[in-house]
Amino acid sequence: MPLGPDLVGQRSETVRRANLGAIVRELHLRGPQSRSELVARTGLTRTAIRALIGELVAGDLFLEERGAPVGQPGRPSPLVRPREAGVVVLAVSIAVDSLAAALVGIGGEPIASVRIPRPRGHLSLDAIVEDLRELVSGLPVDAHRAAIIGIGVAMAGLVRRDDGSVSSAPNLGWRDAPLGERLPAAFGLDVPIHVANEADLAAVAELRRGAARGADDLLLIWGEVGVGGGIIVDGKPLTGVAGYAGEVGHMPVNPGGATCGCGSIGCWETEIGERALLRLAGRPVDGGPDEVDALLRAAAEGEPGALVALAHVGRWVGIGLSGLVNLLNPRVIVLGGLFARAYSYMEPAILAELDRLALRGPRELARIAPGALDVDAPLLGAAELALEPFLADPAARLGPRAQLVAAAGA
Amino acid sequence: MPLGPDLVGQRSETVRRANLGAIVRELHLRGPQSRSELVARTGLTRTAIRALIGELVAGDLFLEERGAPVGQPGRPSPLVRPREAGVVVLAVSIAVDSLAAALVGIGGEPIASVRIPRPRGHLSLDAIVEDLRELVSGLPVDAHRAAIIGIGVAMAGLVRRDDGSVSSAPNLGWRDAPLGERLPAAFGLDVPIHVANEADLAAVAELRRGAARGADDLLLIWGEVGVGGGIIVDGKPLTGVAGYAGEVGHMPVNPGGATCGCGSIGCWETEIGERALLRLAGRPVDGGPDEVDALLRAAAEGEPGALVALAHVGRWVGIGLSGLVNLLNPRVIVLGGLFARAYSYMEPAILAELDRLALRGPRELARIAPGALDVDAPLLGAAELALEPFLADPAARLGPRAQLVAAAGA
Numbered sequence: 005m006p007l008g009p010d011l012v013g014q015r016s017e018t019v020r021r022a023n024l025g026a027i028v029r030e031l032h033l034r035g036p037q038s039r040s041e042l043v044a045r046t047g048l049t050r051t052a053i054r055a056l057i058g059e060l061v062a063g064d065l066f067l068e069e070r071g072a073p074v075g076q077p078g079r080p081s082p083l084v085r086p087r088e089a090g091v092v093v094l095a096v097s098i099a100v101d102s103l104a105a106a107l108v109g110i111g112g113e114p115i116a117s118v119r120i121p122r123p124r125g126h127l128s129l130d131a132i133v134e135d136l137r138e139l140v141s142g143l144p145v146d147a148h149r150a151a152i153i154g155i156g157v158a159m160a161g162l163v164r165r166d167d168g169s170v171s172s173a174p175n176l177g178w179r180d181a182p183l184g185e186r187l188p189a190a191f192g193l194d195v196p197i198h199v200a201n202e203a204d205l206a207a208v209a210e211l212r213r214g215a216a217r218g219a220d221d222l223l224l225i226w227g228e229v230g231v232g233g234g235i236i237v238d239g240k241p242l243t244g245v246a247g248y249a250g251e252v253g254h255m256p257v258n259p260g261g262a263t264c265g266c267g268s269i270g271c272w273e274t275e276i277g278e279r280a281l282l283r284l285a286g287r288p289v290d291g292g293p294d295e296v297d298a299l300l301r302a303a304a305e306g307e308p309g310a311l312v313a314l315a316h317v318g319r320w321v322g323i324g325l326s327g328l329v330n331l332l333n334p335r336v337i338v339l340g341g342l343f344a345r346a347y348s349y350m351e352p353a354i355l356a357e358l359d360r361l362a363l364r365g366p367r368e369l370a371r372i373a374p375g376a377l378d379v380d381a382p383l384l385g386a387a388e389l390a391l392e393p394f395l396a397d398p399a400a401r402l403g404p405r406a407q408l409v410a411a412a413g414a
Numbered sequence: 415m416p417l418g419p420d421l422v423g424q425r426s427e428t429v430r431r432a433n434l435g436a437i438v439r440e441l442h443l444r445g446p447q448s449r450s451e452l453v454a455r456t457g458l459t460r461t462a463i464r465a466l467i468g469e470l471v472a473g474d475l476f477l478e479e480r481g482a483p484v485g486q487p488g489r490p491s492p493l494v495r496p497r498e499a500g501v502v503v504l505a506v507s508i509a510v511d512s513l514a515a516a517l518v519g520i521g522g523e524p525i526a527s528v529r530i531p532r533p534r535g536h537l538s539l540d541a542i543v544e545d546l547r548e549l550v551s552g553l554p555v556d557a558h559r560a561a562i563i564g565i566g567v568a569m570a571g572l573v574r575r576d577d578g579s580v581s582s583a584p585n586l587g588w589r590d591a592p593l594g595e596r597l598p599a600a601f602g603l604d605v606p607i608h609v610a611n612e613a614d615l616a617a618v619a620e621l622r623r624g625a626a627r628g629a630d631d632l633l634l635i636w637g638e639v640g641v642g643g644g645i646i647v648d649g650k651p652l653t654g655v656a657g658y659a660g661e662v663g664h665m666p667v668n669p670g671g672a673t674c675g676c677g678s679i680g681c682w683e684t685e686i687g688e689r690a691l692l693r694l695a696g697r698p699v700d701g702g703p704d705e706v707d708a709l710l711r712a713a714a715e716g717e718p719g720a721l722v723a724l725a726h727v728g729r730w731v732g733i734g735l736s737g738l739v740n741l742l743n744p745r746v747i748v749l750g751g752l753f754a755r756a757y758s759y760m761e762p763a764i765l766a767e768l769d770r771l772a773l774r775g776p777r778e779l780a781r782i783a784p785g786a787l788d789v790d791a792p793l794l795g796a797a798e799l800a801l802e803p804f805l806a807d808p809a810a811r812l813g814p815r816a817q818l819v820a821a822a823g824a
Contacts, residue, residue, distance in 0.1 A: 171432020244743020
């Protein structure tokens with residue numbers, strides 16, 4: 005063995021932390037489980053699981069309790085489940101038509117959440133920060149203050165991940181807005197903040213808790229006024245160098261098309277965004293979600309104009325997706341936001357174009373599904389983002405006490 | 415510590431293998447180095463480095479020799495460098511216009527290589543296998559037989575990575591051709607084979623040894639008759655679910671454009687591929703590389719028709735790249751194959767379109783560069799692919815003897 009005892013000692017600590025991370029992630033993603041299930045899922049020994057669970061319980065992050073009998077003989081195994089007061093994050097979503105906030109614990113379930121509609125139009129950073137401060141004051145932040153380890157923000161705009169500044173948010177009229185810098189103080193929370201694009205986070209949420217569970221290669225298309233995208237490769241979000249990746253709405257698909265809000269021409273967004281849909285249906289292009297709802301009701305009643313408009317947009321969705329299928333060879337494509345609500349009307353056109361235009365190899369492997377989490381997908385993804393540092397190293401939250409207690413008990 | 419001694423013992427072996435991997439990868443990527451340089455680069459202790467180098471030397475994979483004096487006082491530190499006979503792979507490239515093969519060792523330098531032109535047109539799998547067998551028989555395979563650990567193949571076509579079958583290769587007329595299954599026997603080599611798309615592999619080679627050294631997020635566009643792409647995210651190739659990812663040539667960019675060889679309409683390839691360039695220049699569209707060379711000579715002499723055609727294609731290259739910059743937020747975009755040769759004529763148009771159409775945030779971060787490895791990029795990438803299992807776990811090649819020798823010497 006080329007390693008001295010010191011190095012082995014150091015590595016054992018690394019191994020302990022990694023194993024704690026594996027268990028906590030398993031419980032976070034799949035919910036409460038018995039020790040036997042954790043042994044089976046993690047590949048760790050029963051002894052190791054016992055010691056590690058001991059630490060998590062001693063650290064007040066998890067508890068073990070009898071599950072309900074499941075009709076089998078014998079007593080049921082105790083389930084390891086998160087304590088609600090253990091670790092909590094504040095998730096925030098700044099969408100085009102609403103603002104939302106939630107307190108979320110291990111397991112990804114909101115403890116409390118609130119959403120308010122927001123009229124469209126430009127608004128200063130100060131105004132949004134003040135609106136969010138008020139919104140968050142409606143959550144039981146004080147009751148969970150000691151447990152809050154971070155803030156996650158889903159933003160309708162282009163976000164630089166390292167400092168949470170918003171490079172551009174056309175719907176708000178922002179450019180280089182230092183959002184990440186401002187929010188913790190506004191919320192009275194001295195914890196790390198993580199800001200990311202809403203579609204990137206919706207992709208994470210749909211992967212972990214929605215329509216793409218169990219897939220590792222996912223492309224999510226998020227439609228509202230603008231069209232965004234989130235790409236997950238091998239289970240990891242593709243962020244690009246600065247966090248800007250995934251701007252599918254600004255792929256050029258039609259050189260003879262309309263001028264886009266971004267200044268370019270014929271972006272995918274100009275063919276499949278909310279305005280294009282409303283224009284095709286002969287409705288006011290700036291009518292917003294109310295007009296979209298009216299359009300979908302008309303489609304449900306069989307109004308030909310509505311159905312034709314939805315099919316036309318569906319065709320353009322399929323055209324763009326065929327390029328993305330060829331480019332990314334994903335397992336699942338999730339259509340969220342507007343596209344989830346309109347999916348049943350668009351599906352035949354989307355699939356027809358994909359079959360016609362995409363390369364056979366990647367086409368055959370890609371499943372298309374509407375999003376399952378509706379408008380909450382970005383918010384839930386923001387919670388996942390803020391929980392990630394804890395999931396990666398739960399030991400940092402345990403401190404030495406839990407370790408000692410667990411060692412004494414093991 | 416929750417870990418028993420057995421688990422620690424197991425983990426130490428894991429650590430030893432990981433450390434060997436770190437050293438070998440370092441030497442492979444950066445070339446011969448002294449022990450002190452390896453200490454600085456890997457963060458391992460001098461003691462650990464001595465023991466691990468001992469194993470690599472005892473296993474006949476590396477040697478230590480005095481470097482040449484570099485003008486400093488004192489004797490120069492010995493450099494650790496790969497033995498040529500240590501570990502070798504056979505790299506093969508099946509390109510549209512040529513076939514190539516090389517024996518490549520640790521460090522990525524060809525020991526011997528050969529390339530022959532290939533007339534265009536459909537050719538059966540049997541015929542290609544036979545041509546390659548003959549080509550490889552011109553390499554000193556027998557002299558290196560014991561050292562050959564694998565075969566890497568760069569293929570102009572869509573490849574399923576798990577079995578090396580070619581889902582489609584339009585230029586050869588192949589569909590579902592079991593290439594990976596056939597080659598080892600044809601070469602008389604009973605070693606693992608890895609087949610991948612040529613642009614994917616060109617990206618790996620340009621990242622490790624070419625125009626994108628030091629970058630971790632790379633997009634490579636490879637132009638010939640067809641247009642392919644290779645995407646590297648965080649240092650890892652983006653292969654997609656089956657290995658089909660990167661088919662940038664088949665992104666729809668022009669719904670009013672030409673029918674593509676893939677059956678779709680207005681694919682990027684129809685605007686920027688070799689045929690589009692020759693057509694725009696008023697030359698025979700099927701003239702192949704000879705016509706392209708003639709076109710580039712005409713451009714060098716200032717012929718307006720040639721310059722206009724190159725600028726026009728350059729504009730379309732820029733239009734498509736703007737979408738890819740928005741989608742992937744890469745650090746470097748490498749233009750290879752045809753685009754590398756024509757780069758100086760296309761550059762102004764490419765950059766102008768990127769500045770006009772891409773989102774400011776990702777645009778500012780993306781550097782554009784012509785490929786540095788020319789036609790050999792896919793071949794060198796195929797060598798990297800075949801070396802990868804060894805780089806990931808060199809200990810598997812060492813066996814117990816080296817370990818014992820090293821332990822005795824340490």
